[in-house]
Amino acid sequence: xxxxxxxxxxxxxxxxxxxxxxxxxAKSLADRxxxxxxxxxxxxxxxxxxxxxxxxxTAMQQKSGxxxxxxxxxxxxxxxAFAPAILWRLCxxxxxxxxxxxxxxxxxxxxAGYLLARLYRKPYxxxxxxxxxxxxxxxxxxxxxxxxxxxxxxxxSQASALFFAALGEREEAYKLGxxxxxxxxxxxxxxCEFERLPPRGQFRAKYLDGxxxxxxxxxxxxxxxxxxxxxxxxxxxVINRMPNARMAIVGSGDPPSFESEVKNWLHQYGVEHCTVxxxxxxxxxxxxxxxxxxxxxxxxxxxxxxxxxxxxxASRVPVVVSDTLDYAAEVQRYEAGLVVRRDSQExxxxxxxxxxxxxxxxxxxxxxLQLARAYSxxxxxxxxERAIQCILQGIPLPEELTLEK
Numbered sequence: 368x369x370x371x372x373x374x375x376x377x378x379x380x381x382x383x384x385x386x387x388x389x390x391x392x393a394k395s396l397a398d399r400x401x402x403x404x405x406x407x408x409x410x411x412x413x414x415x416x417x418x419x420x421x422x423x424x425t426a427m428q429q430k431s432g433x434x435x436x437x438x439x440x441x442x443x444x445x446x447x448a449f450a451p452a453i454l455w456r457l458c459x460x461x462x463x464x465x466x467x468x469x470x471x472x473x474x475x476x477x478x479a480g481y482l483l484a485r486l487y488r489k490p491y492x493x494x495x496x497x498x499x500x501x502x503x504x505x506x507x508x509x510x511x512x513x514x515x516x517x518x519x520x521x522x523x524s525q526a527s528a529l530f531f532a533a534l535g536e537r538e539e540a541y542k543l544g545x546x547x548x549x550x551x552x553x554x555x556x557x558x559c560e561f562e563r564l565p566p567r568g569q570f571r572a573k574y575l576d577g578x579x580x581x582x583x584x585x586x587x588x589x590x591x592x593x594x595x596x597x598x599x600x601x602x603x604x605v606i607n608r609m610p611n612a613r614m615a616i617v618g619s620g621d622p623p624s625f626e627s628e629v630k631n632w633l634h635q636y637g638v639e640h641c642t643v644x645x646x647x648x649x650x651x652x653x654x655x656x657x658x659x660x661x662x663x664x665x666x667x668x669x670x671x672x673x674x675x676x677x678x679x680x681a682s683r684v685p686v687v688v689s690d691t692l693d694y695a696a697e698v699q700r701y702e703a704g705l706v707v708r709r710d711s712q713e714x715x716x717x718x719x720x721x722x723x724x725x726x727x728x729x730x731x732x733x734x735x736l737q738l739a740r741a742y743s744x745x746x747x748x749x750x751x752e753r754a755i756q757c758i759l760q761g762i763p764l765p766e767e768l769t770l771e772k
Contacts, residue, residue, distance in 0.1 A: 368401045368755065369427075371460055373480030374470035375448040376409025376440065382588040382621035383413065383647055386496055387674055388532075388554045389470050390415045390438060395555055395748030396755075398432030405438045406457060408448035408476035413649045423460050443475070453479040458486075466755050467491040469526075472498050472519055473511060481522045490527040490758050497532075497671040499540040502592045523547070527758045530751070533693030534770060536671040550754045550768040554672045555744030558736065561681035564658035565651060570615070571659050574643045580611035581722040584660035584684070586653070587667070587675040590621040594666030594689065595629050597711050601666070603636040604715035609722060612641065617656055619647040657682035661728065662721045663704075666714055667692060677742070680704075680735030685728045687717040703735035 372393050377385030390405060390412060397403040404426045411419050418438045420426040426437025443450035453476060461467065461483035469477045469491060477493075484491040497503055504511065511519075523529070529549040531537040537549055571577055583602060587593055595616070602614050620626035626644070633639040648656055657663075663679035665688045670676070673694060679686050686704030688695055695706045705721065707713040721728045750768055757764050 368465045368759070369463060370396060370401060370403045370466045370468060370755070371457070371464040371480070371483075372403065372405045372468040372470065373453070373476040374405065374407055375474035375476055376407040376443065377412050378409055378445055378448065379619075380445050380622055382590070382619045384588065384619075385410070385412045386470055387412050388496075388672065389494075390418060391555060391557075391744055392470075392494070392747065392751070393468070394418075394431055394436045395744040396751050397434040397436030398745070399748045399752050400433035401752070402427050402434055403431075403436045404460065405436070406453060406476060406480070407438055407440045408443040408450035408453060408474065408479075409440070409445070411438055411440055413647075423457065441476075447473070447475045449475045450479075451475075454482065457483060461489065462487045464489055465759060468530075469493040469522070471496045472522065473514060477522065478518065481518075481525075485525070492528045492530055492755070492758070493523065493526045494530040494532075495536070495540060497536060497669065499543060500536065500669045500671070501539065502668045506591075528754060528764065530754070532671040535693040548764055548769065550750070550764055551770055552747060552750045552754070552768060553742055554674070555747035556674070556677045556681070556739055556742040557744060558677075558681040558739040561654065561657065561678055561739075562736070564682055565655050567658050569658070570652070570655040573655075574615065574645050575613055578613055580613060581609060581661050582659055583612060583614040583718060583722075584617065584656060584663050584679070585615070585665070586617040586648075586656060586663070586679070587665070588621040589616070589618050589625050589629055591625065592668045594668055594709060596632055597666045597709060597714065598664060599629070599632040599636050599638060599642075600711040601664075601714035601718065602642070603638050604711060605718050605722075606638055606641060608715075608719055612722065614638070614642045615656060615660070616642060616644045617646075617648050617653075653678075654682075657684055660684045662687060662718055664714065664718060665689065665692070666709060668709065670694070677739050680732075681739035683729075683732035683736050685721050685731035686735065687714060687721065697738060698735075701734045701738040702731060703738045704731050
């Protein structure tokens with residue numbers, strides 16, 4: 368199969384990471400023997416620069432497993448990733464494609480992919496990536512209502528299938544009255560990258576003056592839905608019981624101004640002296656943060672997968688997460704961490720419990736590694752392949768992927 372995928376790039380105004388799972392979703396299909404080109408309006412996700420090719424022809428010739436895969440980027444305005452060149456430079460490839468994939472909804476690359484799919488009458492699928500969840504719909508609500516009325520509803524309703532990363536994500540999305548068939552395909556995860564961490568102490572030496580006490584780590588975008596106000600309040604309670612504890616809030620603001628809001632909370636609750644905010648970390652520095660962490664905390668309101676949580680578990684770091692996450696039940700089932708309500712007292716109690724019981728933390732860390740290993744990009748690619756093949760053949764989607772709505 369020839370598959371053409373479209374997504375917004377890593378926008379500095381939104382934290383600079385973009386949809387981190389998309390390149391590997393596309394590559395997982397290529398590894399199974401298909402030709403896949405990922406079209407990005409804007410910058411490529413940090414760490415995936417080696418996959419970028421100068422044009423789609425070159426991308427189609429880059430071997431990946433049994434198939435081929437490459438990323439083609441287009442210069443784009445930061446707002447909506449507006450990159451009109453996508454429309455005329457990708458016409459030939461859209462015409463020759465067997466299937467088109469759209470990632471997320473509110474961006475120009477997705478609109479361009481939709482228009483090309485309709486122009487050449489190609490079947491297409493859409494991954495919402497959590498954008499239809501209630502917490503996301505509350506952001507820029509006025510602009511989204513206008514865009515929904517103009518085109519977004521048609522993009523959703525005319526899709527051959529919707530691809531969700533978790534059952535909970537789909538349940539929330541279908542409350543909007545969506546009609547296309549859908550599948551639930553968890554993202555893959557490569558735990559190998561996190562199994563050999565740097566020696567412990569490098570992150571602490573650089574950002575904490577070598578402090579050796581308990582370290583609580585948050586590592587993700589700094590965004591309103593992530594529950595950072597709850598985290599800061601909870602950490603203030605932790606400090607009352609464990610004065611030598613420290614916290615690292617790692618990530619960039621989405622939008623950048625949100626970083627100042629987090630700093631205001633730290634000042635308000637009197638914990639700025641024992642908290643560091645090193646900004647966005649990638650590569651070795653990201654691994655150093657996990658190597659030095661004693662507990663990873665994720666109080667987010669909603670996550671359809673939560674790559675940062677899986678990275679922590681792959682690093683053998685026990686986690687404390689909110690029960691609103693789609694994979695919270697898996698964390699509980701594997702005993703990879705503590706799952707609590709989105710309440711500062713409950714988070715503080717769980718953090719103190721793990722920091723005060725080294726044996727429990729180590730056991731949950733080992734269990735977390737097993738959970739992270741349970742998800743692979745190979746499995747993800749195989750499920751995507753079967754779903755697309757069913758669409759192209761005009762037969763029902765695989766029962767084990769559709770589940771019950």
